[in-house]
Amino acid sequence: MSSINRNNLKLRAKPDSQTKESAVLILFYQDGNKIKLPLILRPVYAGVHSGQIGLPGGRREETDANFYETALREAQEEIGINPAEVTVIGHLSDLFVFASNHMVHPVVGYMEQKPAFLLDPREVDQLIEVPLSTLLDTSIRGITNFVVSGNIEISAPYFGVDGHTVWGATAMMLSELLSIINELEEDAR
Numbered sequence: 242m243s244s245i246n247r248n249n250l251k252l253r254a255k256p257d258s259q260t261k262e263s264a265v266l267i268l269f270y271q272d273g274n275k276i277k278l279p280l281i282l283r284p285v286y287a288g289v290h291s292g293q294i295g296l297p298g299g300r301r302e303e304t305d306a307n308f309y310e311t312a313l314r315e316a317q318e319e320i321g322i323n324p325a326e327v328t329v330i331g332h333l334s335d336l337f338v339f340a341s342n343h344m345v346h347p348v349v350g351y352m353e354q355k356p357a358f359l360l361d362p363r364e365v366d367q368l369i370e371v372p373l374s375t376l377l378d379t380s381i382r383g384i385t386n387f388v389v390s391g392n393i394e395i396s397a398p399y400f401g402v403d404g405h406t407v408w409g410a411t412a413m414m415l416s417e418l419l420s421i422i423n424e425l426e427e428d429a430r
Contacts (some may be wrong), residue, residue, distance in 0.1 A: 256337050259342055265346075278371065281368060329349070337410075340409075381400050384397065
């Protein structure tokens with residue numbers, strides 16, 4: 242799910258001394274007969290991730306013992322989940338996001354019931370509750386052009402979810418997650 246011309250862009254190719262550490266939470270929960278996970282629509286602001294769909298998360302703070310704690314704290318701040326009700330089951334591969342110079346640590350967890358979401362309007366314009374079955378449906382995947390850094394056009398894969406385009410780092414993390422789920426399903430057969 243990375244951009245087709247990602248390697249050709251004249252952007253920061255790897256982390257450096259200015260790279261910030263952050264973590265996001267991929268949170269599964271049961272809602273009726275469906276397993277879902279929350280995505281967020283970020284507000285429009287002067288920044289590289291303005292108006293984009295993402296996972297709840299953010300920058301690591303010195304008081305965070307580890308990236309699991311960062312992901313849980315940030316998810317609590319952004320969407321109001323109770324970290325004590327989340328069972329962390331692991332993490333995905335770290336992902337360098339060159340656009341914002343962040344090394345992102347994706348954490349995976351689950352809750353026994355649907356959270357009582359409480360959105361921080363400074364961080365979240367809209368909560369998008371996505372059924373896992375929707376993400377597993379390959380018909381929601383496509384490739385389209387995006388303009389990044391103000392004037393660079395790239396061609397990138399995306400997930401079409403609930404009228405929203407999920408692309409970039411979020412799509413790459415979800416793609417890795419779906420690959421793992423598909424492998425587990427194949428092994429179970």
